[in-house]
Amino acid sequence: MNLLRLLLAAIVTLPFAIEAEVIHQERSIYRNIEVQQTRNQRCLVFAVRRDDRRQTCLNLDEPDRIVFSYVRMAFGGLLLVPNPSSILIVGLGGGTLPTALAKLYPTAQIDAIEIDPSVVKVAEQFFNFKTSERIKVYTQDARVFTKRARQEAKQYDLIILDAFTGDYIPEHLMTQEYLTETRDLLSPAGVVVANTFSASELYSYESETYKSVFGAFFNFKLPGSGNRVILAKPSGLPSKDQLQAAARNLAPTLTTLGVAIEEFPRYLTTRADWDTNSPILTDQFSPANLLKNR
């Protein structure tokens, strides 16, 4: 089974690996960054010797189409808050999400947090990301930003947590305390979308931690995608009918991005498929990176 998965992964990534040409390379204080390009695809890669992590990709022929399934899945949050006027995105990557959301909601205020100034620069240079009056990037640690924003009583209708490179996890962004601070930034009907880990022992810990802060949430997995996206709404989750109605409304615009939103509602479930006795992660206890490898 594992061998099969490995083989499959190799087949999927091989053509990319063969053709990809490195068009930009830089070493930031956090990581080695590469921009790799094939004929019609440009990707932001956090280079690790044994295992490059593609953070985001841009389809050069159709720049509006979202390449990665986990990014498409993040749009599931719109099923719970169809018309957000303020959006917070934690983790910029190539800026795919803020760019697409700014197009969808031309009046929305969008704040993006990215710790690595080099990532911001690369997003602007190579991935068509532009800051403006209503799209702002804060180059700082998300925990610091969140604490300050809470002091200033900032509120967001939609918060997307995507600070995970796939390799190292900032452990102070996984804890109950951080999620509580994040919840405090939500407007009354606000929604949190989190791209999280779906394998390893961390899955149960993380799920229980989210549950302890947000109550019941939608667990969202798409067949064929290794990601799990959490959709939480402290003011109460919508019914299946409401989800489907929202999906029908969003479908015309989201299809142009390659997001099959009408497929999403049936994959949203509140059923727990993890060990519900798992301990939760706190500022006192957060060995996320150690758990990830178990």
Add this chain to the structure above:
Amino acid sequence: MDAHSSTQSLRQAGWVVLLLAFTSGFIIMSVELLGGRILAPYFGSSIYVWGSIISIFMVALSVGYLIGGRLSVLSPNLGRYGLFFLLAALGLLPIVFFANQAMDAVFAAIDDPRYGSLLASTLLFFIPTAILGMIAPYSVRLMVNNTDHSGQVAGGLYFVSTLGSALGTLLTSFYLVLWFDMNTILLAMITVLLLAGVLAIVLNRGRL
């Protein structure tokens, strides 16, 4: 007690001093590593947070070396040595009980997380680390009985205490944070320091 028997008894205490120097080396690095965890919720875990922590530990240790060396001139004895451990334990207690209050205040007062983390590190770690630093030169004095061997004794002590530091770093980052809450680890280290202090004081009493 004449000068000769005093040196004699200090030499017999060699194994205790080595053990306690190992303990203090272990605890210094374990606390330093936990320091990163303690500051992260307020200042992040970026390179400058580590810069703050490491530099404060270095300054505190250097001050501790100076004070410990100075104190070692005045009738060195195991009792006073034990007192250092008790004081270090007391110095660590506020990290367990008041760290969040202290960091709340620093966070409110200072915008820049670089200087915020520098001040927070100073408030939380300077005093206990300086006290732990006093142990190193004092250990040397307790074990040296003639100048010919002073370098060798110092080398042996550095060996033991730095090995303790290495082990403290490794055990804390690989296992302790996986098994325990941070405060549990800190309280355990405080307990060990208290026991170490009592051990030294009791041995000193027995000798008088």
